[in-house]
């Protein structure tokens with residue numbers, strides 16, 4: 001790039017292109033280029049701006065998110081008050097409105113602009129010379145809050161108007177909202193993080209916009225539709241409401257695609273009815289239809305009553321929320337085994353539909369909302385999503401109301417329900433035979449990275465399960481050519497091919513087989529790690545949660561507690577205190593050193609000498625996983641899976657059917673199979689008959705862990721000639737000290 005002129009031209013071209021593509025994507029929902037191409041343009045602009053910060057303009061597409069969070073919102077005074085709307089709750093009220101207008105205007109029939117009444121929050125956008133200079137909330141109608149920084153993050157709102165004929169000053173007004181899918185995703189995220197969820201998309205939109213840190217707003221995919229004007233300087237581009245909306249569209253502002261001119265009361269009623277039919281399928285919440293007089297001159301003549309225009313009305317739909325009673329709470333098992341509480345409700349009409357069930361998501365949510373059986377609750381439905389219990393009215397709780405508890409066994413198959421520590425979702429552990437999870441388990445079992453059974457896809461599995469031919473993966477191997485050929489879309493040829501594929505899949509690998517079992521959270525990589533660590537399925541199936549963990553130090557002892565304790569021990573000197581050591585320790589009043597941890601501490605570091613020799617790092621509790629990717633949660637899933645007798649039966653039948661894999665590699669076999677020293681911690685010190693590294697490798701192959709320093713966790717110190725401080729420390733800590741002969745004897749014994 002040479003010359004300033006060229007640089008300026010390139011910046012301008014990039015910004016123009018990006019604005020255009022933002023409009024196509026965020027306003028028209030009709031992108032012209034793939035995301036990768038958009039990203040390329042954006043990156044080019046970003047790097048040019050980074051190299052020439054003096055050339056950054058506030059309306060550049062890179063400048064949507066401001067740098068600093070605000071400390072409070074400034075006041076924004078509206079040049080013209082932001083009004084509200086009169087409501088019609090039924091057809092009679094709507095007819096009365098039309099009647100009044102016809103009489104006042106002296107006409108036979110009034111034309112209206114109809115559009116959905118979005119359930120969000122009203123926002124004013126001020127453009128001066130085509131640039132967005134202020135965004136403001138409605139507030140009390142006269143003064144709102146300045147939310148410019150937040151509004152700038154909404155991608156469908158142009159920072160700069162397009163076209164040419166925009167006025168020098170334009171105030172566009174509209175509704176900012178959060179689409180239902182984004183609302184659901186946001187709540188799911190908040191729920192997962194254990195946080196408080198938003199009650200409905202409107203609250204979520206308001207909460208997201210009224211964030212002092214615009215970065216938070218930027219993470220929420222807010223949207224907007226403009227529905228009219230406030231202040232306006234310059235020539236009006238049209239004499240009708242629809243003409244004005246067309247002008248807003250032309251200038252790049254988002255306007256509802258549903259907005260339409262309708263004729264007379266019949267046109268209004270037909271629009272209202274037709275939109276009601278589609279209400280559940282719309283991607284956003286609406287609570288009615290707004291009708292506005294099409295002719296702007298007529299609007300002016302009609303004027304206002306107090307805070308409402310006479311020329312507009314909101315014809316409402318039935319509310320999406322209603323009060324009802326929780327009759328029972330049952331638990332449903334999803335196709336992935338998730339066990340979800342569902343409230344059975346006294347049937348109630350919500351948004352024109354009768355609702356008798358509502359999801360409670362998970363047990364944490366039940367606790368947070370404090371739902372009891374017998375409670376009176378608000379239920380809410382939006383779009384296609386399952387209705388949910390929003391809130392309890394505690395003042396209406398009957399004395400006999402009952403708390404909700406998680407079942408210990410799957411209501412579908414009876415397997416244990418497990419909820420690993422720290423997890424929100426409880427799951428059924430009968431993965432291989434639970435009817436609720438059948439299809440999912442089979443699809444996974446046959447998938448390419450599992451047993452790779454070509455020709456066994458979703459559709460076929462659906463048929464096999466629905467016809468009762470297959471209940472678990474082992475049943476696949478009992479299928480005959482005749483049975484298969486009798487299925488829909490299956491000829492003799494494809495039946496033969498499928499049988500051949502099943503046969504071929506029988507020769508697999510240990511890792512693939514583990515993966516194919518579909519154990520929760522055991523993906524391909526974890527399955528491979530498990531296959532490398534365990535010599536065979538029996539050993540894996542017998543493992544306990546603790547077997548996947550490696551621990552150091554004393555459980556419950558934090559870094560701070562360890563450091564304080566060591567300091568006090570150092571002060572205390574060599575002579576043990578009189579009386580009971582446990583009492584002396586408790587008397588130190590160190591946070592974290594208590595009735596639970598003191599016995600553990602003394603079990604690991606029996607006496608005064610051992611304790612005195614301990615360093616903080618010997619005491620601090622740490623956990624690690626023995627198998628890559630297997631923390632306590634995954635370990636719980638593995639252990640619970642194999643704990644189910646039915647799962648083990650299916651596995652036995654699979655192996656009886658001929659599924660096999662090569663025996664582990666010699667190295668892995670030696671490491672795992674034997675493991676006579678599994679879990680034992682060794683320290684090697686002094687001069688030995690062989691290189692230390694060789695001994696270390698040998699010990700590790702037998703399952704031991706070799707560390708560099710002696711601590712309370714050391715099981716054996718292998719001491720050679722001239723051993724020094726480590727040997728001393730081992731003695732002080734009361735650890736077993738052996739020599740090479742001793743090691744040989746130890747191995748003999750095991």
Ligand code: IVH
Nearest residue numbers: 083084085115116117118121122175227290
């Ligand atoms: S027109 C003077 N049109 O409803 C007319 N309002 O109860 C002012 N709303 O605060 C509003 N969708 O936030 C209009 N298509 C629409 C609307 C709409 C939602 C909200 C708006 C206003 C409230 C009035």
